[in-house]
Amino acid sequence: MEILVAKSAGYCYGVQNAIDKVDDSISKYNKSIYTLGPIIHNKQVIDKFESQGVFAIKDIDETSEGIIIIRSHGVQPSVYEHIKSKNLEIVDATCPYVKNIQQKVEKYYKQGYQIIIIGSKEHPEVVGVNGWCNNTALIIDSIEQAKNISYYKKICVVSQTTIIQENFSQIISNIVFKSKEIVIFNTICKATKTRQDETKQLSKIVDAMIIIGGYHSSNTQKLVNICKEHCNNIFHIETYKDISLSELKKYNKVGITAGASTPDWIIKEVIKKMEKEMNNQENVQIDFEESLDESMVRIKPGEIIIGDVISISKEEVMVNIGYKSDGLITKNEFTDKKDIPLTDLIKVGDKVEAMVLSLNDGEGNVVLSKKRVEDKKAAERLNSAFESQEVLYGKIIKSIKGGFIVDLGIKDVFMPISQYHVKFLKDPESVVGEDIVGRIIEYNPQKNRIIFSQRVVLEKEIKEKKEKVFNSLEEGKTITGEVKSIVKFGAFIDLGGIDGLIHISDLSWGRVKNPEDVLSKGDTVTAMVMEVDREKEKVRLSLKHLVEEPWAKVFRIYSVGDKVKVKIVKITSFGAFAEIISGVEGLIHKSQISYDNVENVEDYLSIGQEVDTEIIDMNDDKKKIGLSMIALQDKPTKKIESNETVYKEEDDLTLGDIFGNLFKDKE
Numbered sequence: 001m002e003i004l005v006a007k008s009a010g011y012c013y014g015v016q017n018a019i020d021k022v023d024d025s026i027s028k029y030n031k032s033i034y035t036l037g038p039i040i041h042n043k044q045v046i047d048k049f050e051s052q053g054v055f056a057i058k059d060i061d062e063t064s065e066g067i068i069i070i071r072s073h074g075v076q077p078s079v080y081e082h083i084k085s086k087n088l089e090i091v092d093a094t095c096p097y098v099k100n101i102q103q104k105v106e107k108y109y110k111q112g113y114q115i116i117i118i119g120s121k122e123h124p125e126v127v128g129v130n131g132w133c134n135n136t137a138l139i140i141d142s143i144e145q146a147k148n149i150s151y152y153k154k155i156c157v158v159s160q161t162t163i164i165q166e167n168f169s170q171i172i173s174n175i176v177f178k179s180k181e182i183v184i185f186n187t188i189c190k191a192t193k194t195r196q197d198e199t200k201q202l203s204k205i206v207d208a209m210i211i212i213g214g215y216h217s218s219n220t221q222k223l224v225n226i227c228k229e230h231c232n233n234i235f236h237i238e239t240y241k242d243i244s245l246s247e248l249k250k251y252n253k254v255g256i257t258a259g260a261s262t263p264d265w266i267i268k269e270v271i272k273k274m275e276k277e278m279n280n281q282e283n284v285q286i287d288f289e290e291s292l293d294e295s296m297v298r299i300k301p302g303e304i305i306i307g308d309v310i311s312i313s314k315e316e317v318m319v320n321i322g323y324k325s326d327g328l329i330t331k332n333e334f335t336d337k338k339d340i341p342l343t344d345l346i347k348v349g350d351k352v353e354a355m356v357l358s359l360n361d362g363e364g365n366v367v368l369s370k371k372r373v374e375d376k377k378a379a380e381r382l383n384s385a386f387e388s389q390e391v392l393y394g395k396i397i398k399s400i401k402g403g404f405i406v407d408l409g410i411k412d413v414f415m416p417i418s419q420y421h422v423k424f425l426k427d428p429e430s431v432v433g434e435d436i437v438g439r440i441i442e443y444n445p446q447k448n449r450i451i452f453s454q455r456v457v458l459e460k461e462i463k464e465k466k467e468k469v470f471n472s473l474e475e476g477k478t479i480t481g482e483v484k485s486i487v488k489f490g491a492f493i494d495l496g497g498i499d500g501l502i503h504i505s506d507l508s509w510g511r512v513k514n515p516e517d518v519l520s521k522g523d524t525v526t527a528m529v530m531e532v533d534r535e536k537e538k539v540r541l542s543l544k545h546l547v548e549e550p551w552a553k554v555f556r557i558y559s560v561g562d563k564v565k566v567k568i569v570k571i572t573s574f575g576a577f578a579e580i581i582s583g584v585e586g587l588i589h590k591s592q593i594s595y596d597n598v599e600n601v602e603d604y605l606s607i608g609q610e611v612d613t614e615i616i617d618m619n620d621d622k623k624k625i626g627l628s629m630i631a632l633q634d635k636p637t638k639k640i641e642s643n644e645t646v647y648k649e650e651d652d653l654t655l656g657d658i659f660g661n662l663f664k665d666k667e
């Protein structure tokens, strides 16, 4: 035997809501609890509540104390007034769908419309609704009655929530011409319609149908009637005790449905009983209980569910969520992109993940939100990114007062202008559209404060870069960089994260008046690392130390007596300084310039002039070198002009010279 259980079997939202309110009242109040009429048309549930001290009363006057629970069918306004006049407490379990009908009726009645209710005169829901138009409604439940309605100026039509859709349509078609102005509300509960549609489909494909529900339940009775139209073997039962297994065994395929007031446990009991019996049979094909659980989707507010899109309108998306009612997502709860049509964002058949906001929007739909799921996920994602200091990619989409809106893909967040960069930003508009990387530096969803910063990431990068450069620096080793700027006292070299300074005195061993004589901005230079101060982030570089110290070089390659061509670089009263090699100058004392009596050096030498000299003195300690021009010249012959020749020590004459002179004079 194959058993098929209708998905919508069992409690509807309104009944479940009423049952929950009774349960709540039992645990909350220490008072007598009464329901105004049986809370549902199910004897077993009523018995259970009675055992817990909850009793059904027909009239308010049956009690003078306690809590009065108004059941899902709702009541007339006069009933509320009556309860209040007796100072009794009210727990209102009117189904929101029914409440919606009452409000419509009250509104249109006040506007002068003749109210017509399509439904059963005796049904408590209809009696209650009629009260909201001062009991003036025309209540009809047949085409005949519809045809006989008089002409009214303005008509407003509503229906009992549990009537059959086809009946409603037929009756409406006979009312529409009964007024110049007619407002029609199809207030058949969607849960009812879904249950009836499923029952109809199921009854068409099975050999027998079991309908579980109170014998006095109107909605269960309607299910029975629907089944009768499509299936020949109908079993209306209240509990498992009513099952005729010997009868059922004849059928290969059995369908099960249940009325809106049938609790799950009764349905399960029926299935258990069948299972027990069938387990003694061969070829049992179904775990009935599992089948029931699977078929009856249970959802609650806050839950995240996945459904299939079944229709899309301008303002909302309908979703099949496998529940008794479909889910509805309004555009506001679907997207922030108000300007984009919903049809551009999703299509029929797509899966959609959404959060249940409410099981009932007053019109029979489950209220869903796609945005809240995304917000929830975004919040979790952002929180985890904040906690782990994760770097996120985003795009600046807007410049606003004090900063920017950054689209992170998961959510738009705020970035203060100061957090854009380490450098000052002059024109905020100029960076709109820019892709950036950054981190959440403040996350406080309660205060709606989520702060994004690119600056912290850049600062970290700079720090790491500096660290890397510092780690690569070694005093005495060379490094290559670009001349970033030139100042009076030297040149700054960009080493890729930090700047090193070549002081003017380190540019050359020779004299440098202006650093620009040696380097230009943008030059690539290789310099020697002289000193690294990590704390002060200072690096001293030198160009001159890349070449041999010139004094050392001079002392290495020259000796006293060597001839050397030099360039006059400075003239003083006592002689001239001449460059031997770059950075080393020697002194040509004025006595060494010429055999003449040199009084004014400039009469003999000029700056830039190159002259041949001989090294006559080298003092390594004092770094002094004496040069002589006359050492390379022939000594002049002294002419004795009179008998009174005066010989001076500095004339450096030998005795031979003197005698020669004397002899010359005699000649």
Ligand code: F3S
Pocket (backbone or CB within 6 Å): 012, 013, 014, 015, 072, 073, 095, 096, 097, 098, 161, 162, 189, 190, 191, 192, 260
């Ligand atoms: Fe149930 Fe309310 Fe509909 S009581 S059948 S959900 S109108």
